[in-house]
Amino acid sequence: MESKRELPTCDVCQQPANQTCGGCKQVYYCSRSHQKQGWKDGHKTKCCPFKIQFTSALGRHMIATRDIKQGEIILKEKPAVTGPRMASTAHCLSCAKKLQPSMIEENLDYYKCPLCNWPMCSPECAKDEVHKNECKAMTGKGYKSSIKYDSPEKAEAAYCVIAPLRVLLMKESNTKQFENIMNLESHLDKRINTHLYNVLKINLVAFIKNVIGLPFKDETILQVASIFDTNSFDVRSPDGTKRFRAIYVTASMMNHNCRPNTRHIFVGKDYNIVILATVPIAKGELITATYTQSLWGTLDRRKHLKQTKCFDCECERCGDPTEFGTYLGNIYCSLCNGLFNDNGLSTGAMLVSTNTFDETAPWKCEKCDHYIQSRQMFWGNNALKQDLNKLNKSGPQELEEFIEKYKLTLHPRNHLIVQAKLALAQIYGNYEGYTLPELPNDLLNRKIEICHELLELADKLEPGWTRFRGTILLELQAAMSMQTKREFEDQKLTKTGAQDQLMQSMALLQEATNILRVEPHMVETLEAKVKELSNQLDTANSFPE
Template sequence: METSGKCAVCDAECKLKCTACKCVSYCGIEHQKKDWKTHKLECRPLEIAHSDELGRYVRASRDIKAKSVIFTEAPLIAGPKWCMDDYERQEPIFPCVGCFRPVRIGDLGCPKCNWPICSPTCEGLENPQFHGLECAVLRTARPIQDKSNIKSLLDHYRSEALLTLRCVLLQLKYPQKWKQLLELESHEEDRKGTKYFEEAEQRIVSYLKANYLDKINAESLKTEGRNLIPNCESKDLHRLCGIMEVNALNVNLPTGVEICALYPTACLLEHSCMPNCFYTFDFTKHYKITMIAGRDIKKGENLSIMYTHMLWGTQMRHEHLMTNKYFVCKCPRCADPTELGTYISALKCIGPEEEIACGGTLLPKDPHDDDTEWFCDKCPVRIANNQVKFLLSNIEEEVDALMFERETTVKQLEDLIEKLKQFLHPNHFHIFSLKHSLIQRYGTQIGYSSAELSEEMLKRKIDMCNELLSIVDVIDPYAIRLSLYTGIILYELQLATVEYEKRKITAAKENNEPYDYEELYNAEGYLRRAKCVLENNVDIPQGKKFIEAVVRSSENLETLFEQIKL
């Protein structure tokens, strides 16, 4: 919207307006680039603060409306995942060093350094923010002798070391980014002796020094009397690994490859198990991040995202945060043994030995204590935490084994749910994941199509959807983190509701009886809400898929309304 006014710098007449703060903008003649960039930073609705408990954090400098863009920024650095599981290290698939497309290792190499690429014309090969930054370093390694040996290739080309190398090289090409990078928390002392520290030493630090950095600096000391690449001793590299471990955000690309990126402001947002912000990535603009308000945020409120999975139980979330981020979450959900009344971590009490089960619920006495005792809310039973962990570990293995099967059947899911109900609360997160998978198979799997489902099974699906919805509505009421889960539940709920109501309409016509249209109107509401919450997932393939399905279902429901002349 245009408005006349004075330029804030030179008093010239100006018709531009800042979209963020609505103030009169700069005229853009002499000072457009420098001062407009400064103004955009100044008028963001946030401020960076510091506390002894949180370190640097971000809070709202004015009221922010839900779904407002809070800020957008480019990454300081982006690259392949810095930490890989054993099975990933054995896969012959490698992210192209220029654009991260998955390629088969050994098939095609960069013309200069021979690291895996998708094409010799890949734009990222010359980009100084990507492969162009490290290519000159990578070409100094000894050439690999046996290119037919996959194991040798995987050991020679370690993709998890590239992000650390790119960080090191920032100081040579982008000193301001290097300065911002070093301002991020690394928890150097906390990391020592941990699994991630040892892996970083073996897979990244010693690898980079032995194959590249020590050799380059030794040569430059001889010829120039100085290190060509400073700040690359073991302690420096471990500090960078710590910065990545604590701050890096995972970026899931449309190709299925997962990369990591570090952002100057986004990495400062604190964790909350009930966050007030979410973010999206722009894959066409080098992984720019856009931070969005998930709900109305008041001035002075801390901005937060979630570092763990919202559908994990409290102890799993705490373990992840302590292992990777080195802090304990003390949010209201974590402090409540019932997790806000959802009982998503609760167990079923089996009662004292040789007695009939009391039907009570087992809860942790102190959710913040890793050694806490679990107590029953109906009988005197107490269980040690190590017993609970052993039980849940076995259950997790069984659930994962089934969920990762290529052809998991309705019967398998139903049987495992019934089995686990003997030990877990019906709302437990393991049962939640099984039910969420099950509702998507009711109506699609062979033998369970919508037309084949009995009214009893349709009703079971409707009840199950409502059970899942009652949980997500409590732990994520604004669909900030679980928007895809919530959208799928709502979509499946309307499918089952419409099919169930179609049969009631047919029966009403056959018996010449009136029909109550309330549930069809409810189904229409489920679709509207699903479309709304799925808007947060337009940048991922699964999100787009379900939005398209919701649109089709809306059109089908509209046709149904016309047929019955509503």
């Protein structure tokens, strides 16, 4: 016999109901008035287009409870706790600003909190609420920081105590939030015997127990450090002067995917996180973020995820030896190599991993029977990475030479070549001596060509409304507008041709604006760019036919 389906009931009066909340599609109401009442009674703070589920393979993760549109805000959340990074150069403990030493009593030193002696940016910050509890806990036990800062660029390990201390002090001051944080995944069992955690056992545990005298077990103290390592977001102010770690309890329920469907930004003076859908997300789909760099090859991404987040990524991209046909992490086969097409690019075949989920699996040529061991790939990759890191990136010359030097080994979309091209896209058009008006036509064309390549790559690896796409679109439209101006002045373009090209630039700028206008610090720049391009269009329109 068919079982009777239970009728949904109204969240307010528990009577049968047939209307759902439009925001989450999870809660039912019998009428419009009860929907309004439910909203006021507290649904307002709980309504969201996702739910948290659990599976043994993925742990807790976010699932869309309704279709989510591209660009839609999925979640806005305050940080549960913030703190300096594990090892940090001198940063203010309150506002997180990177500090510069100044002359204090004839010595180059930082301004320090008069009570606990940690470097701060000002007396106001020393008195700030964020710092109050830890300052009291330290000075109450007669502790004063005595770190000797050798250089403003040297990261100090002593900072590792601050963020865990803030969480542990919450047990008394904000018990609910303390429990929320302690409920997060830590992977302490996998981290506890690593070198870093052996150091923390000596420094952090001794500081919390012996110096501050807090009655926590060693394991609880290390668990907090491990919760930070697993869940915290790296937060930076738009101008790059402030940098810290923050835990957002709900946002940290987003699992990782190497082709994510969200991005996040931080807004307001409290650095609230805003999670945005970069592509349309269908009801029932996982809502994912990336914990690594999208422009790294699979070997590097999986290694980073294993080391920092303690899991083996088995997403679709990691499972595809060509990374959706981009060959981002691949190199040419040294036997098949040597043939070129008309553009001077190698037409050789690629070496691909025989099992991307096994980092020890050999790599094989797609055309011939040539194999190499995975460790050769690792070594080669690392050697070239070091080569790239050493380059002078204040100008284009060494980056262009790198691309030329490795064109027989690395595909034009190999991640190292892509990183060099990304740097070039910024240099051409922006750096001194290479600003758009100064750029010769061949370099202007080079910038445009690189921007197109990068956008194509982004479509495959991190599609949709990502910050990467928004930024490259801005670079491309600026270069294209300059190209149009020059071609029109050189009479290579008719008035209609110029108008058409400027309209294409405007379409790119519109898309960049749709992507980036949610970032408050971008609004002014975007408005200025729209105004500039509109003026250029008006000028073109005013020319006689």
